[in-house]
Amino acid sequence: MRTRLGPWRVLDVLVVALPAAVLADVVGLGAPVLFVLSALAVIPLAGLVGRSTEVLAERVGGSKGALLNATFGNVAELLIAALLVVNGEIPVLKASITGSIIGNLLLLLGVSMVVAAHDKSEVPITVTSRVQATMLFLAMGILLLPTVFSFRPESSTARLDEVSGLVALILFAVYALSMLFMLRTNRHQFQEDGEGSGGEGSDGRGSGGDGAGVEEEQAGGKEQAGEAAEDGRPTWSVKGAVVVLAVATALVAVAAEMVAGSVEEAGSALGLHSGFIGFVILPLVGNAAEQFSALGLAAKDRLGVASEIAVGASMQLAMFVVPILVLLGLVTGNPFDLAFSPLELSALIIGTLLTRHLLDDGKANWLEGVMLLGLYLAFAGAVFFADLSG
Secondary structure (H helix, E strand, O other): OOOOHHHHHHHHHHHHHHHHHHHHHHHHHOOHHHHHHHHHHHHHHHHHHHHHHHHHHHHHHEEEEHHHHHHOHHHHHHHHEEEEEOOOOHHHHHHHHHHHHHHHHHHHHHHHHHHHOOOOEEEEEOOOHHHHHHHHHHHHHHHHHHHHOOOOOOOOHHHHHHHHHHHHHHHHHHHHHHHHHHHHHHHHHHHHHHHHOHHHHOOOOOOOOOOHHHHHHHHHOOHHHHHHHHHHHOOOOOHHHHHHHHHHHHHHHHHHHHHHHHHHHHHHHOOOOOHHHHHHHHHHHHOOHHHHHHHHHHHHHOHHHHHHHHHHHHHHHHHHHHHHHHHHHHHHOOOOOOOOOOHHHHHHHHHHHHHHHHOOOOOEEEHHHHHHHHHHHHHHHHHHHOOOOO
């Protein structure tokens, strides 16, 4: 196993927080300490999962590689969210999903634009990220329906769960077809897009399934390994990547269980309602390694990849993770309906609409990044004063 330490991998030292969290749980140091330590432990473990999955996706290539990325790309968020469903923390889960989607769209993409374009008039945006933004806008339109239905006189808890289940199936079906479109039917369009932007489309977080450029990277051979070393990406063997993926996923599950189990009590002790923790803190924890990677790429004038990471992760969350959580809620007896609060729904729709509008011309500048950041801070401030967990 050979790796070169990238600038963001200083986060790996946070792995010591996991044994510290286990010790805090055994000793009984309290929910706030347990929550902070376990949340910090998720960050490096999620990074290890992402890096090992990237290695396997490059080796497998094509649709299989994209499927690997789609399955494990959001594993930390998925595990935390799944445990929130099992624990019946549905309001916190809704806040977390909303915060993750607009956190990627507004916070991560906004900072990336500022970093990449602060000394330029404009920076190009790839076709892939624009398609992802359009797909995400469609997803928000579909997610709007259960909330609208909840105000109908014929609405009931059972009916709302049925509508949510139908919406979840539609979202997943459209997501699967979008992967087929980008990875097979029109694969050449997205590969050419990657070549035209300096190889940006070949990053592990490429098209809708996070891997439209995987085949192009796989063909790179030694050149690919050299680029990986230059970017601080791992050049592990397949066997090593499988071992790292298995161990890191198991450890993420342990840390996620402690995070989900302590979030409400920790919020009360820290003077923060659990809705704010779900909206702001949990998304930052679950996406920390990914965000660091995207910002590193933006600093290297690779905003195309950074935008694909940000928009693609949000699209994957809305169209892949949410349907899984709805199904899990039905199986566990803790139904996860998709009726969001007006504040959450406003954040999702306005954030997606602004992002799609800014990306539509295929260019970005630092002022557009400031616009995205301003909108994110406004919603985060509103959530701080509005308890979404009630």
